Amino acid sequence: MRADARKNRDHLLAVAGAAISEQGVDVSLRDIARRADVGLATLLRHFPTREALLDALLRTSFDELTAQAGELEASSSPEDALTTWLRDCVAWTTEYRGVTVLMAAAIEDTESALHASCVILRAAGARLLARAQAAGVARNDIDGADVFALIAMLAWLGDQTSLAPRAGHLFEVVASAVLTGAGSSRATA
Template sequence: MDTEKKPLRADARRNYERLVEEAKRAFAAHGVEASLEEIARRAGVGIGTLYRHFPTREALVETVLREGYDAQAAVARELLGSSEPVDALKAWFAGMGEQATRYRGLPELMVDVLDDETSPLYASCHAMRDQVSHLVERAKASGELRADVTVHELLVLLHALSWASEHLSGDKSLERLLDLVFTGLRAS
């Protein structure tokens, strides 16, 4: 979805930035299903302005998440230099898990769009996925990670763990769940 866009006028740019900031606040308070009408109202614009900038909810969510996803892709590149490939992969998943649990409802949304090439989130997810795939392949090549594990399976597991840590009480922290999963993912 890399279509070239002309630069926004100053007032349109301010509206865009206010919409993104209000979306961050609304998603933090109410999850990714927060009212788009309320986001527009709090940004001081009409719903039509929101939809001109973000034609779908997923487009708005993608914009809000992009900075974090870009950071996680950079972390994956940095972790490639680690001497412990599986620990590096686990560290990346812990950071990504924090991203995935930042907004209520995000894990469900992410699983829904993992294979939906029409979703605005798809491109962002796959750019990050490309970076983490190098970590996965490195961990497999070291013999520490099961050879039959795919990046897609790991991302589905991550979103399932994120969902579980969001919905379950007790000792179900994401870190604890990741420990359990990575114990099972290690090659024998």
């Protein structure tokens, strides 16, 4: 890709990220183009669909969260690795309003531009969960799909104005419910 085309693409992604953070994933593509000071045709030349734009915008973050899971797996206890990663995933997911609905749909839709990224992210969480389960610090009756759903659920809370103040507390409640193994410092009586 030419340098000027790369610069335009990066600018469109930065503007789209800000617009989605403010207005949610349903923000008008025309509005994104207007904010980026380009025509809609220019935006569509780079990103022919809303999903293609979201995939490009989210892929870097998905890749970073996946890499973080590997780093935590190597450097932290199973319990801390899973908790830290879950917290960071929820925080990231609330950054882009409404993205949880798209992620939940994309994980099941193999034709979705977001499908592969969501599958890789879910697998990273599943590995951290399996490690915590093997260490006896996490429930054995949940799997990677459950972890993915819990992230979506907790992120949804953060999107709700009236519930957002409770999101941190509820994260701790959910983490305590997941990490109930005998070796877990979060185990409840």
